[in-house]
Amino acid sequence: xxxxxxxxxxxxxxxxxxxxxxxxxxxxxxxxxxxxxxxxxxxxxxxxxxxxxxxxxxxxxxxxxxxxxxxxxxxxxxxxxxxxxxxxxxxxxxxxxxxxxxxxxxxxxxxxxxxxxxxxxxxxxxxxxxxxxxxxxxxxxxxxxxxxxxxxxxxxxxxxxxxxxxxxxxxxxxxxxxxxxxxxxxxxxxxxxxxxxxxxxxxxxxxxxxxxxxxxxxxxxxxxxxxxxxxxxxxxxxxxxxxxxxxxxxxxxxxxxxxxxxxxxxxxxxxxxxxxxxxxxxxxxxxxxxxxxxxxxxxxxxxxxxxxxxxxxxxxxxxxxxxxxxxxxxxxxxxxxxxxxxxxxxxxxxxxxxxxxxxxxxxxxxxxxxxxxxxxxxxxxxxxxxxxxxxxxxxxxxxxxxxxxxxxxxxxxxxxxxxxxxxxxxxxxxxxxxxxxxxxxxxxxxxxxxxxxxxxxxxxxxxxxxxxxxxxxxxxxxxxxxxxxxxxxxxxxxxxxxxxxxxxxxx
Amino acid sequence: xxxxxxxxxxxxxxxxxxxxxxxxxxxxxxxxxxxxxxxxxxxxxxxxxxxxxxxxxxxxxxxxxxxxxxxxxxxxxxxxxxxxxxxxxxxxxxxxxxxxxxxxxxxxxxxxxxxxxxxxxxxxxxxxxxxxxxxxxxxxxxxxxxxxxxxxxxxxxxxxxxxxxxxxxxxxxxxxxxxxxxxxxxxxxxxxxxxxxxxxxxxxxxxxxxxxxxxxxxxxxxxxxxxxxxxxxxxxxxxxxxxxxxxxxxxxxxxxxxxxxxxxxxxxxxxxxxxxxxxxxxxxxxxxxxxxxxxxxxxxxxxxxxxxxxxxxxxxxxxxxxxxxxxxxxxxxxxxxxxxxxxxxxxxxxxxxxxxxxxxxx
Numbered sequence: 001x002x003x004x005x006x007x008x009x010x011x012x013x014x015x016x017x018x019x020x021x022x023x024x025x026x027x028x029x030x031x032x033x034x035x036x037x038x039x040x041x042x043x044x045x046x047x048x049x050x051x052x053x054x055x056x057x058x059x060x061x062x063x064x065x066x067x068x069x070x071x072x073x074x075x076x077x078x079x080x081x082x083x084x085x086x087x088x089x090x091x092x093x094x095x096x097x098x099x100x101x102x103x104x105x106x107x108x109x110x111x112x113x114x115x116x117x118x119x120x121x122x123x124x125x126x127x128x129x130x131x132x133x134x135x136x137x138x139x140x141x142x143x144x145x146x147x148x149x150x151x152x153x154x155x156x157x158x159x160x161x162x163x164x165x166x167x168x169x170x171x172x173x174x175x176x177x178x179x180x181x182x183x184x185x186x187x188x189x190x191x192x193x194x195x196x197x198x199x200x201x202x203x204x205x206x207x208x209x210x211x212x213x214x215x216x217x218x219x220x221x222x223x224x225x226x227x228x229x230x231x232x233x234x235x236x237x238x239x240x241x242x243x244x245x246x247x248x249x250x251x252x253x254x255x256x257x258x259x260x261x262x263x264x265x266x267x268x269x270x271x272x273x274x275x276x277x278x279x280x281x282x283x284x285x286x287x288x289x290x291x292x293x294x295x296x297x298x299x300x301x302x303x304x305x306x307x308x309x310x311x312x313x314x315x316x317x318x319x320x321x322x323x324x325x326x327x328x329x330x331x332x333x334x335x336x337x338x339x340x341x342x343x344x345x346x347x348x349x350x351x352x353x354x355x356x357x358x359x360x361x362x363x364x365x366x367x368x369x370x371x372x373x374x375x376x377x378x379x380x381x382x383x384x385x386x387x388x389x390x391x392x393x394x395x396x397x398x399x400x401x402x403x404x405x406x407x408x409x410x411x412x413x414x415x416x417x418x419x420x421x422x423x424x425x426x427x428x429x430x431x432x433x434x435x436x437x438x439x440x441x442x443x444x445x446x447x448x449x450x451x452x453x454x455x456x457x458x459x460x461x462x463x464x465x466x467x468x469x470x471x472x473x474x475x476x477x478x479x480x481x482x483x484x485x486x487x488x489x490x491x492x493x494x495x496x497x498x499x500x501x502x503x504x505x506x507x
Numbered sequence: 508x509x510x511x512x513x514x515x516x517x518x519x520x521x522x523x524x525x526x527x528x529x530x531x532x533x534x535x536x537x538x539x540x541x542x543x544x545x546x547x548x549x550x551x552x553x554x555x556x557x558x559x560x561x562x563x564x565x566x567x568x569x570x571x572x573x574x575x576x577x578x579x580x581x582x583x584x585x586x587x588x589x590x591x592x593x594x595x596x597x598x599x600x601x602x603x604x605x606x607x608x609x610x611x612x613x614x615x616x617x618x619x620x621x622x623x624x625x626x627x628x629x630x631x632x633x634x635x636x637x638x639x640x641x642x643x644x645x646x647x648x649x650x651x652x653x654x655x656x657x658x659x660x661x662x663x664x665x666x667x668x669x670x671x672x673x674x675x676x677x678x679x680x681x682x683x684x685x686x687x688x689x690x691x692x693x694x695x696x697x698x699x700x701x702x703x704x705x706x707x708x709x710x711x712x713x714x715x716x717x718x719x720x721x722x723x724x725x726x727x728x729x730x731x732x733x734x735x736x737x738x739x740x741x742x743x744x745x746x747x748x749x750x751x752x753x754x755x756x757x758x759x760x761x762x763x764x765x766x767x768x769x770x771x772x773x774x775x776x777x778x779x780x781x782x783x784x785x786x787x788x789x790x791x792x793x794x795x796x797x798x799x800x801x802x803x804x805x806x807x808x809x810x811x812x813x814x815x816x817x818x819x820x821x822x823x824x825x826x827x828x829x830x831x832x833x834x835x836x837x838x839x840x841x842x843x844x845x846x847x848x849x850x851x852x853x854x855x856x857x858x859x860x861x862x863x864x865x866x867x868x869x
Contacts (some may be wrong), residue, residue: 301749322753323749327751340745341743342749345742345743355739356750368732369730369731
């Protein structure tokens with residue numbers, strides 16, 4: 001039996017109005033992959049922040065290899081052998097890989113030595129990466145490797161990974177899992193945070209499940225079904241979306257050879273995208289982040305104008321129309337980024353409702369806003385989509401990610417669109433909220449709307465889409481019915497073949 | 508240990524009480540300062556805040572000055588605040604104010620000595636257009652070439668000042684002025700004079716316009732979709748684009764509006780309190796209005812109060828120099844303190860102050 005590496009006992013951390021962690025105790029053994037599972041807001045991030053020295057616990061203690069462990073800052077945690085790969089990367093696009101790695105180190109070696117070390121580590125652990133590449137040109141998976149290598153260079157005893165696969169293709173996930181298994185074989189413990197239950201079942205030795213800040217269960221993932229784990233996480237059983245029965249009708253959205261230059265130095269150009277979307281149909285676009293998803297959404301929402309004759313809604317050319325005119329013909333969008341793009345953080349939910357629903361819901365007449373109607377509409381969205389909030393007057397930023405996402409998707413769904421485009425509709429959203437959002441999209445399609453879902457979550461697309469296509473470097477693959485696809489095929493559609501092979505793993 | 512803790516939402520109570528707290532703090536610390544330079548603190552504070560309005564001897568002169576000074580400050584600050592709400596930083600209201608006055612006065616003087624009730628309205632329109640056109644320069648450059656409106660509008664102030672010097676000794680010079688620079692006195696020509704509407708109050712057309720602007724700005728920002736779009740552009744520019752707000756149109760609207768109001772303020776000044784175009788016509792109202800806009804929290808009613816307060820400290824400050832012999836620098840320091848505290852205590856609106864070590868919420 002392996003010894004305990006890190007022992008957490010009674011960790012408690014409270015913020016004003018919310019207890020993020022309440023008396024959490026569990027052990028991580030040497031050389032195990034330990035999953036930390038929980039909905040958004042369950043307290044996973046606070047817990048790992050305490051382990052990594054970013055947050056001080058109010059009470060409770062930690063022991064690392066039998067010695068008291070209370071890191072006052074991340075550098076103390078790193079010195080003790082704890083490293084962390086964050087969900088959102090902190091890399092500088094304009095610098096190269098080696099420079100980025102050096103920036104994250106306490107005592108970086110000379111550039112030439114560092115480049116050699118990076119090559120060695122990337123060979124050893126099967127993480128193909130060229131130290132001289134500029135980070136701005138890397139895919140999300142490659143960026144993650146930069147972060148991982150930065151951690152591995154410090155020879156950690158415990159590696160914390162926060163939702164590492166959310167940005168990866170299936171092939172990249174396999175590469176990552178190989179690396180993690182190899183680290184485990186060498187005795188490094190890994191604390192693995194994820195929503196994706198199948199992954200945890202495939203990879204992890206033990207799982208600790210958090211709900212509302214408390215530890216509710218531990219289990220051995222390989223012996224537990226994904227559904228059981230999900231129910232422990234949510235604390236109740238939730239409904240999977242019902243399969244659809246409608247058959248596609250007339251073409252509502254036609255995109256014809258849509259080509260747009262990249263918006264900035266690190267954006268992606270759109271290259272000749274063409275597709276048709278029919279009434280009652282759900283079309284799913286997969287792809288690794290940064291392959292044109294955001295750019296496609298901007299072109300479809302009207303924030304960037306397209307060339308004449310490239311975007312047709314119900315037979316009318318809307319390519320040169322702005323967002324307001326497109327909404328007027330029933331063509332609505334919901335962008336990925338909730339705060340700052342889909343919603344204004346410091347404005348109330350009522351004001352955020354006016355943002356996109358002003359004209360369609362007649363919240364504005366003769367230029368004057370009818371605040372009563374606006375509030376009623378916002379309240380309607382809140383109750384229909386089960387947005388947990390004290391009221392319509394609350395600022396958008398005060399809502400949790402999942403609740404705000406329900407609001408911004410609900411705001412568009414409630415306007416009865418003919419065509420709805422959503423980008424990452426359930427990104428960073430807990431299982432129950434994600435299921436509710438998917439169901440709302442399916443219900444809308446059942447009523448005869450045409451829906452395009454752009455998402456990096458393949459399980460999601462497989463679950464709700466009728467047809468599937470992948471974006472790769474701004475190009476759209478051929479569209480295929482979901483029923484006929486397997487995961488390898490999807491991976492190839494998404495990645496092209498570029499950089500997918502597992503690098504030679506040293507013995 | 509004192510810690511600041513971010514509030515989940517800005518506090519409503521503190522939004523309204525911080526300005527009062529700031530004025531009180533200014534009185535306390537300003538009083539200490541006056542004490543240190545050997546003036547009675549109470550007398551100094553009374554002279555600045557009380558005497559301009561209620562002194563038996565001086566208030567007759569200084570009371571109307573309150574509205575005369577506050578009027579242009581409020582009118583210009585309202586225009587600026589709407590741009591600031593949208594994140595458009597027009598620093599050149601002084602230039603727009605000067606050009607408004609020159610164009611309006613020029614149109615009037617072209618008709619001299621005709622007598623008609625239509626001349627003043629025509630001059631007001633011309634002044635507004637003059638300010639608008641001057642503001643369109645940074646606006647169009649920003650929209651077309653992406654230039655920085657802060658720099659362009661600020662630089663145009665110096666251009667306007669030189670134009671002012673040129674016309675006061677050139678084409679607008681009073682032919683009967685014995686060669687002195689400066690135009691005819693517009694306040695003495697019955698067709699162009701902008702006199703007090705109610706004698707002894709300082710209330711002239713410009714002050715009335717400022718009050719109307721406060722009301723319209725309030726309606727615009729709280730009820731109208733254009734005001735909503737302006738606020739949205741300032742708070743979340745990407746969300747505004749997603750909503751369908753055109754950034755270019757917002758820039759043109761906000762700079763244009765600020766120019767119109769500043770130009771009108773200039774015109775009312777030159778036909779009333781100032782009376783003529785002179786080299787030193789530009790009195791800094793356009794710059795002080797920036798402070799007024801921020802003191803008023805970019806809120807129309809706040810700007811109304813801030814404009815009055817600012818005008819009061821100017822008049823009271825002059826009175827204190829005159830009556831108590833305090834140095835001018837001490838008055839500027841006092842006004843600086845007011846600004847410092849107003850902006851400083853604003854932290855309470857968004858943050859909670861906690862004493863002692865971090866406590867655990869139940």
